[in-house]
Amino acid sequence: MRNVKLLSALPLLLLSGCVVLPTYVAKPDEPMATVQGLNFPSPAFCADGVGYQATPDKDGRFQVPAGSRVSLYSSVQMYDYQVTYSCYPGASAVFAPKGSYFASVVLSSTGCRVDLVRQDDSTETGLAPEPSNNVPICNPWAKSSQKPKDAKAK
Amino acid sequence: MNPRNIRRAWPAAALLACAVLSGCATTYTDGTNPLNLTGGYYDEPGPGKLVTVGFGANAFTNAETVRRYVLRRACEVVQEGGKGHFLAYTSLEHAAAGLPVGEDLGIHALGGKPFSHIYVLPLDEPRKGSLNAAEVLERVTAEMAEKEG
Numbered sequence: 001m002r003n004v005k006l007l008s009a010l011p012l013l014l015l016s017g018c019v020v021l022p023t024y025v026a027k028p029d030e031p032m033a034t035v036q037g038l039n040f041p042s043p044a045f046c047a048d049g050v051g052y053q054a055t056p057d058k059d060g061r062f063q064v065p066a067g068s069r070v071s072l073y074s075s076v077q078m079y080d081y082q083v084t085y086s087c088y089p090g091a092s093a094v095f096a097p098k099g100s101y102f103a104s105v106v107l108s109s110t111g112c113r114v115d116l117v118r119q120d121d122s123t124e125t126g127l128a129p130e131p132s133n134n135v136p137i138c139n140p141w142a143k144s145s146q147k148p149k150d151a152k153a154k
Numbered sequence: 155m156n157p158r159n160i161r162r163a164w165p166a167a168a169l170l171a172c173a174v175l176s177g178c179a180t181t182y183t184d185g186t187n188p189l190n191l192t193g194g195y196y197d198e199p200g201p202g203k204l205v206t207v208g209f210g211a212n213a214f215t216n217a218e219t220v221r222r223y224v225l226r227r228a229c230e231v232v233q234e235g236g237k238g239h240f241l242a243y244t245s246l247e248h249a250a251a252g253l254p255v256g257e258d259l260g261i262h263a264l265g266g267k268p269f270s271h272i273y274v275l276p277l278d279e280p281r282k283g284s285l286n287a288a289e290v291l292e293r294v295t296a297e298m299a300e301k302e303g
Binding site for chain 1: 246250263266267
């Protein structure tokens with residue numbers, strides 16, 4: 001009887017759209033950049049058309065490939081007793097090797113977005129705009145991610 | 155206490171708890187206190203040379219009150235750090251681009267609950283677009299006292 005219940009739950013799981021993303025394994029000596037997520041739940045990214053789950057440390061820092069365009073996403077889901085709010089904002093950039101960045105989800109009454117800036121200790125705020133910052137070009141949770149045209153762009 | 159009395163008192167206690175939790179606007183309290191269930195302020199150093207300041211309120215609190223509370227906490231944080239002036243930014247990209255907002259923090263709401271999340275750059279000296287922490291603190295405190303009084 002118990003097995004029947006488990007079997008009946010299987011189609012629900014398959015149809016629910018849950019996607020388990022792989023973890024990115026960097027090649028030896030592959031250039032990487034560090035992103036620190038601030039208010040950036042469930043980070044994920046797309047590199048060369050493939051979606052990956054980011055693995056942040058206790059401070060929210062995670063590594064992304066540098067030198068080619070990477071799309072960065074967050075999965076925001078908030079629950080209240082009367083309201084459910086969810087959004088999946090993203091941004092993309094060509095990260096500099098060994099560069100450090102901050103990413104933050106900006107929530108508003110009308111939606112949400114990702115703010116992505118470069119850490120730069122030489123400026124007054126310690127931040128600088130990232131010139132390659134643009135809209136995301138690949139969704140890590142999509143079934144078939146589209147390979148970005150400028151994947152090899154420097 | 156007699157167990158029967160406890161059973162009789164339980165509905166009244168539950169009603170009182172509901173009234174306390176839902177019937178009042180969020181006050182100026184530390185939102186990071188786990189015993190505080192209705193929101194409040196928070197602040198932490200970073201990112202970069204900024205300080206993050208915010209306030210989350212319940213649905214019984216209006217946006218103007220949240221704006222004043224965030225400004226008040228920002229002023230306190232700046233003064234606690236030994237500075238007298240500050241620039242306020244509503245996003246990391248605005249901070250990186252050097253676009254302060256003054257006192258117009260653009261309060262948002264989710265599910266009817268207003269909130270504000272800003273980044274503050276403490277300054278020693280005033281400059282274009284900066285706010286005087288002592289002046290703003292005195293003004294918003296007086297405005298809140300007038301509203302509550």
